[in-house]
Amino acid sequence: MDTGRLLKMLDRAVQTLYLTDSPLEAWKKVVRPGEIVGLKVNGLAGPGVSTSVLLVQVLCERLQEAGIPQKDIVIWDRLNADLESAGFRIATQADRIRCFGNDALGYEQELATYGSAGSCISKTVTQVCDAIINLPVLKDHGIAGVTIALKNMFGAIHNPNKYHLNAGDPYVADVNMLPPIREKVRLHICDATTAQYEGGPSYKPQWTWPYNALLISRDPVALDYIGWQILEQKRYEKGMKSLGVLGRAPDYIATASDANHRLGTDDPSKIEVVEV
Numbered sequence: 001m002d003t004g005r006l007l008k009m010l011d012r013a014v015q016t017l018y019l020t021d022s023p024l025e026a027w028k029k030v031v032r033p034g035e036i037v038g039l040k041v042n043g044l045a046g047p048g049v050s051t052s053v054l055l056v057q058v059l060c061e062r063l064q065e066a067g068i069p070q071k072d073i074v075i076w077d078r079l080n081a082d083l084e085s086a087g088f089r090i091a092t093q094a095d096r097i098r099c100f101g102n103d104a105l106g107y108e109q110e111l112a113t114y115g116s117a118g119s120c121i122s123k124t125v126t127q128v129c130d131a132i133i134n135l136p137v138l139k140d141h142g143i144a145g146v147t148i149a150l151k152n153m154f155g156a157i158h159n160p161n162k163y164h165l166n167a168g169d170p171y172v173a174d175v176n177m178l179p180p181i182r183e184k185v186r187l188h189i190c191d192a193t194t195a196q197y198e199g200g201p202s203y204k205p206q207w208t209w210p211y212n213a214l215l216i217s218r219d220p221v222a223l224d225y226i227g228w229q230i231l232e233q234k235r236y237e238k239g240m241k242s243l244g245v246l247g248r249a250p251d252y253i254a255t256a257s258d259a260n261h262r263l264g265t266d267d268p269s270k271i272e273v274v275e276v
Helices: 004-018 023-030 053-064 080-085 124-127 148-155 171-175 179-184 221-237 252-257
Strands: 035-042 073-077 098-101 113-114 118-119 131-134 137-141 145-147 185-196 215-216
Touching: 004 023, 004 053, 004 179, 004 185, 004 215, 023 053, 035 053, 035 124, 035 148, 035 179, 053 171, 073 124, 073 137, 080 221, 118 215, 124 179, 124 252, 137 145, 137 221, 145 148, 145 221, 148 171, 148 179, 148 185, 148 252, 171 252, 179 185, 185 221, 185 252, 215 221, 221 252
Parallel strands: 035 073, 035 131, 073 098, 131 185, 137 185
Antiparallel strands: 113 118, 185 215
């Protein structure tokens, strides 16, 4: 997808979400000058189905226009190697846009806890970023069903490998309740330009398709629910069994919406889907 089309998609989506007359007004509702803004990408699957470098570039342009200088923008993920594999360049100079993995600064020594989750959180989250924009990808996950907005925050903790039992339920929801994560993530922009409906989280080109869309929401639960339905519809079209039949329905999405979490809603009657 070319830069102009992607920028137009992003502008129309954020302007519609925030009910503003211009994209710039919308971005000023997301972040404020003086804040350090972290962009949590997903580079696990390399160049095939990771957060688009181009999407991040156009987002950085809009943030700068909204008054966030380059030195206050940080692109981050779990590992430097994942970022590089996805096409990002590691950069740590203080006067420009920085880009690095959690292995650059490490994790807090003290555990943050909620429910089933007990994790050391990335210092990028706790000590660097004031606000976080979450940039997941729309794709299948071989254990947890799907990996979209909620599960992308596994990249903020030191021990995500511990939280895949029972298809990630309630672990994904509990991780998103950890205070630094819940308090700092302001917006979710799912890169669905290329999506994957089977074989994830690694890149399996035979199960990808050009969906050519962005899914944007302040509610990660609603975004994940809609993303899950998109993937299930594609599986149906391809004659594949549903994730529920396979024993990997992402039940953590419902858990994230329950009375103990209240991270958003998974009730389709309460989710307004606006196509622009």
